[in-house]
Amino acid sequence: xxxxxxxxxxxxxxxxxxxxxxxxxxxxxxxxxxxxxxxxxxxxxxxxxxxxxxxxxxxxxxxxxxxxxxxxxxxxxxxxxxxxxxxxxxxxxxxxxxxxxxxxxxxxxxxxxxxxxxxxxxxxxxxxxxxxxxxxxxxxxxxxxxxxxxxxxxxxxxx
Amino acid sequence: xxxxxxxxxxxxxxxxxxxxxxxxxxxxxxxxxxxxxxxxxxxxxxxxxxxxxxxxxxxxxxxxxxxxxxxxxxxxxxxxxxxxxxxxxxxxxxxxxxxxxxxxxxxxxxxxxxxxxxxxxxxxxxxxxxxxxxxxxxxxxxxxxxxxxxxxxxxxxxxxxxxxxxxxxxxxxxxxxxxxxxxxxxxxxxxxxxxxxxxxxxxxxxxxxxxxxxxxxxxxxxxxxxxxxxxxxxxxxxxxxxxxxxxxxxxxxxxxxxxxxxxxxxxxxxxxxxxxxxxxxxxxxxxxxxxxxxxxxxxxxxxxxxxxxxxxxxxxxxx
Numbered sequence: 001x002x003x004x005x006x007x008x009x010x011x012x013x014x015x016x017x018x019x020x021x022x023x024x025x026x027x028x029x030x031x032x033x034x035x036x037x038x039x040x041x042x043x044x045x046x047x048x049x050x051x052x053x054x055x056x057x058x059x060x061x062x063x064x065x066x067x068x069x070x071x072x073x074x075x076x077x078x079x080x081x082x083x084x085x086x087x088x089x090x091x092x093x094x095x096x097x098x099x100x101x102x103x104x105x106x107x108x109x110x111x112x113x114x115x116x117x118x119x120x121x122x123x124x125x126x127x128x129x130x131x132x133x134x135x136x137x138x139x140x141x142x143x144x145x146x147x148x149x150x151x152x153x154x155x156x157x158x159x
Numbered sequence: 160x161x162x163x164x165x166x167x168x169x170x171x172x173x174x175x176x177x178x179x180x181x182x183x184x185x186x187x188x189x190x191x192x193x194x195x196x197x198x199x200x201x202x203x204x205x206x207x208x209x210x211x212x213x214x215x216x217x218x219x220x221x222x223x224x225x226x227x228x229x230x231x232x233x234x235x236x237x238x239x240x241x242x243x244x245x246x247x248x249x250x251x252x253x254x255x256x257x258x259x260x261x262x263x264x265x266x267x268x269x270x271x272x273x274x275x276x277x278x279x280x281x282x283x284x285x286x287x288x289x290x291x292x293x294x295x296x297x298x299x300x301x302x303x304x305x306x307x308x309x310x311x312x313x314x315x316x317x318x319x320x321x322x323x324x325x326x327x328x329x330x331x332x333x334x335x336x337x338x339x340x341x342x343x344x345x346x347x348x349x350x351x352x353x354x355x356x357x358x359x360x361x362x363x364x365x366x367x368x369x370x371x372x373x374x375x376x377x378x379x380x381x382x383x384x385x386x387x388x389x390x391x392x393x394x395x396x397x398x399x400x401x402x403x404x405x406x407x408x409x410x411x412x413x414x415x416x417x418x419x420x421x422x423x424x425x426x427x428x429x430x431x432x433x434x435x436x437x438x439x440x441x442x443x444x445x446x447x448x449x450x451x452x453x454x455x456x457x458x459x460x461x462x463x464x465x466x467x468x469x470x471x472x473x474x475x476x477x478x
Binding site for chain 1: 188191192195198204206208211213215217219228229230238240242245247249251256258260262281315324327340358370372373396397399401403412414416418419420421423425427440441442443445456458459460
């Protein structure tokens, strides 16, 4: 499993094996610790000073919120990703790393305390939740103020 | 008596600027609401919350037939959202899914808004900030600071000419932005072809899995469920019955709002393996709780504690 993890972080793991690895990550604390270490090493390589204390939990919380993220590899925020690619070739294209790198360290919503304490939920995959988000947005005053742009919340959670 | 009068006059003088600020702020908010639904525009905006930053294109067209809108995400996996008045279609090509949400009755915006706007000042301190430039447009900044910890504050950048909202940030209790939308390029007015507002997936999506949800207004949920906790400022906007076409499942949807923030409560039959507890999707928090044979899903762009307060107070009415 550790080899697979390493391959994944190198962005060389075949897509069909992503799901089983993710499931393993969800259930295996030791594997999560390993991933945290790999990521920390990656951070150190790239000279990112903000090494949060509970990286595993934060990674897992984010992973679980968007479990489809690893397949296919994300291409968002190309600029930053490109910079990262230059800095750490071994870690390019890995969405988890991109996510960490893109996350403003001060943001309090990254690791909701409750999600951190409990086993995080696989919410983004739930289609019902997607529907609910859309319905919520349709009635929220924010769509009256912002127009359709507020719907980005709905589809932003759907990756 | 004289002293009392002097105090009263002083008090009036001091409170006037605040009052005026509020009026001014509300006036700008009113402009925003009108502009958002009356103007034709097309532009690119960035959306950023905790872990996500991505760019999208939006086109908004108002015709005799109503409002049409297209939202395309330009980064990451392609996703599209098309709105034609009260029907919203969400195209998710990666999972070959099309979600269609349709509302039966149209609640017109003007009817809903003035009431909620006027009550806003009770729960938010509203003041005018300086002018700023966003996507080449001169904008007026308006601050809406929450007066309690039940809701988030907001900061709005409003186009001085058109009233269109150019940028908005949701602020937490430490005054940090937890979510920001900002136009990076925007063209207001001009000709927009109806063709531009069609999804590029319109044809191929006929082969996708289609989740169609139909909702209609009714008081169905109210007779069965009781809300023991009232959140100051939050009023119930609507109560709906939702029906998913594919599997025929029904659920209730109730919306509460203080005029700016909204909380949705969904009540459905308890699934076999329900996922419970609190999670957050960007600035939107979700609290799920099992009550007997039902699952309560409470979500909204409010702090987690607010959702928990409301959610924990929901129970079936005793017969």
